């Protein structure tokens with residue numbers, strides 16, 4: 582079993598990674614003394630595949646399962662309040678409650694947020710079941726729900742007590758969902774680890790087909806990178822955690838412009854990373870050759886590298902992005918594969934010029 586320790590001074594915790602780990606989850610949880618009653622949150626699709634498995638794993642542990650809607654609809658205020666009401670009901674019976682989130686990033690985000698606000702904080706456990714949540718969302722304690730005004734607008738930094746990653750869950754994901762996670766894995770390689778970039782290039786077929794040894798390596802490397810970054814910058818006060826946003830300013834603009842319908846987050850991140858690399862080249866950082874290497878890797882993973890967009894709409898959406906400080910942009914730019922830096926003071930003129938040129942390049 583792989584164990585990654587997140588050494589936070591107040592909230593240290595472990596990430597366990599192993600095939601079939603879920604089988605013994607309740608005895609592992611018992612050992613942590615988090616409470617005597619588990620509120621298990623799981624999305625509809627996860628329960629369709631895994632209800633029996635979950636019930637079997639928790640046979641000897643008092644629990645209640647709450648079904649959440651699939652996707653972003655799990656992150657609404659209605660869903661949050663339903664979880665809180667269930668906890669109140671259970672707590673009345675003099676039980677010491679904690680939350681177990683079994684699902685993708687949406688379940689982890691709403692469950693973590695509920696845990697953070699109920700009586701100013703109860704423990705929670707992350708059991709991520711999508712590739713994206715195994716390598717990213719379940720680690721680091723960012724929790725949130727969406728309001729109609731904006732995504733992730735209500736949230737808190739609140740660390741889980743433990744993260745259990747069982748790659749077996751990935752076998753029931755749709756290929757599209759696997760690729761959502763792969764886009765973020767490519768991001769980790771580009772921002773932090775050039776050897777991992779080469780590993781991805783050499784093993785893309787095995788990764789896409791979820792070969793256990795290859796996918797374990799992907800999860801291990803990415804979870805380690807995320808854990809190290811969170812250790813240094815738990816609440817995103819320094820610029821180090823910002824590098825995780827590589828490609829995301831453009832990606833969020835594309836998603837917003839498509840009203841979160843036409844293009845998925847992973848697809849948008851694929852194009853966003855290319856745009857960030859393109860802009861980096863225009864300000865004299867990375868080479869064209871490096872942009873082409875990233876493009877070729879994304880293509881191997883069947884992620885989009887071409888997209889027709891209206892540059893004015895994207896420019897407007899980028900200007901709304903939270904990383905835009907006082908009329909100037911602050912972006913994560915690429916020096917070379919494996920190395921990025923946060924650059925401020927990027928003018929609106931440069932963004933608008935490069936957006937036009939990039940549209941012609943892709």
Ligand SMILES: NC(=O)c1ccc[n+]([C@@H]2O[C@H](COP(=O)([O-])OP(=O)(O)OC[C@H]3O[C@@H](n4cnc5c(N)ncnc54)[C@H](O)[C@@H]3O)[C@@H](O)[C@H]2O)c1
Pocket residue numbers: 624625626627630650651652653656684685686687688690710711712713714717718719720721722723724733750751752753754755758761
């Ligand atoms: N907290 C963070 O640091 C962080 C980081 C990145 C993303 N996020 C958030 O994560 C969310 C996206 O997460 P996601 O990509 O995991 O999507 P998701 O949670 O919406 O899951 C995608 C779909 O897959 C289903 N599913 C989950 N596991 C499955 C399995 N093993 N087999 C079959 N189906 C399964 C879900 O029910 C859902 O329908 C977004 O809301 C995003 O804001 C949070």
Ligand SMILES: [Zn+2]
Pocket residue numbers: 765829846850
């Ligand atoms: Zn992302």
